[in-house]
Amino acid sequence: MIGPPLEAVAAGIATADFGADNAVLMGVSAARLLGAIPRALAVAIVAVPKQRAARQLTDRDALVRFVARDTDRLDAELLRTELGRTLVTTPEQTVLDLAHRPGLGDAETEVPAAIRTLYRRCDPNRLADLAAQQRLRAALRRAAAIAGQPCP
Numbered sequence: 001m002i003g004p005p006l007e008a009v010a011a012g013i014a015t016a017d018f019g020a021d022n023a024v025l026m027g028v029s030a031a032r033l034l035g036a037i038p039r040a041l042a043v044a045i046v047a048v049p050k051q052r053a054a055r056q057l058t059d060r061d062a063l064v065r066f067v068a069r070d071t072d073r074l075d076a077e078l079l080r081t082e083l084g085r086t087l088v089t090t091p092e093q094t095v096l097d098l099a100h101r102p103g104l105g106d107a108e109t110e111v112p113a114a115i116r117t118l119y120r121r122c123d124p125n126r127l128a129d130l131a132a133q134q135r136l137r138a139a140l141r142r143a144a145a146i147a148g149q150p151c152p
Helices: 006-018 027-033 091-100 111-119 124-133 137-147
Strands: 043-048 063-068 076-081 084-089
Touching (some): 006 027, 006 076, 027 091, 091 111
Parallel strands (some): 043 063
Antiparallel strands (some): 076 084
16 A cells, blocks of 8 residues: 555545544545444545545545535544544444445445444444434434344
């Protein structure tokens, strides 16, 4: 592999553009850092406050996609990457995001297994609260069905 992992690079780019508190790795990128997707991906997803064009990396065949989200409303935690600490969505937020937009990140085949893996680590009350706050109840029902669990 050339250079640091894609997720660390994506977090670094978004942090440089929007600041450390306004860049949150989400979706398949969060699932990867949380250990739910074992293989390296060619697309990284970062939540940022304003939409911006995707960035093709020049050192490898990889793309960083930026998704406009209210980063203050995302449930995120600090995790360490090879380039420093960065905000990453929690398992609960990641499950909801993956179920809501499974095609975001061009890794649809990886999403069901990632949801099953992360769902087991989720606090059911926190999942239900986040789904209600973010109007993602349908995503919660999809995630519960994929995980073979009752919907909280």
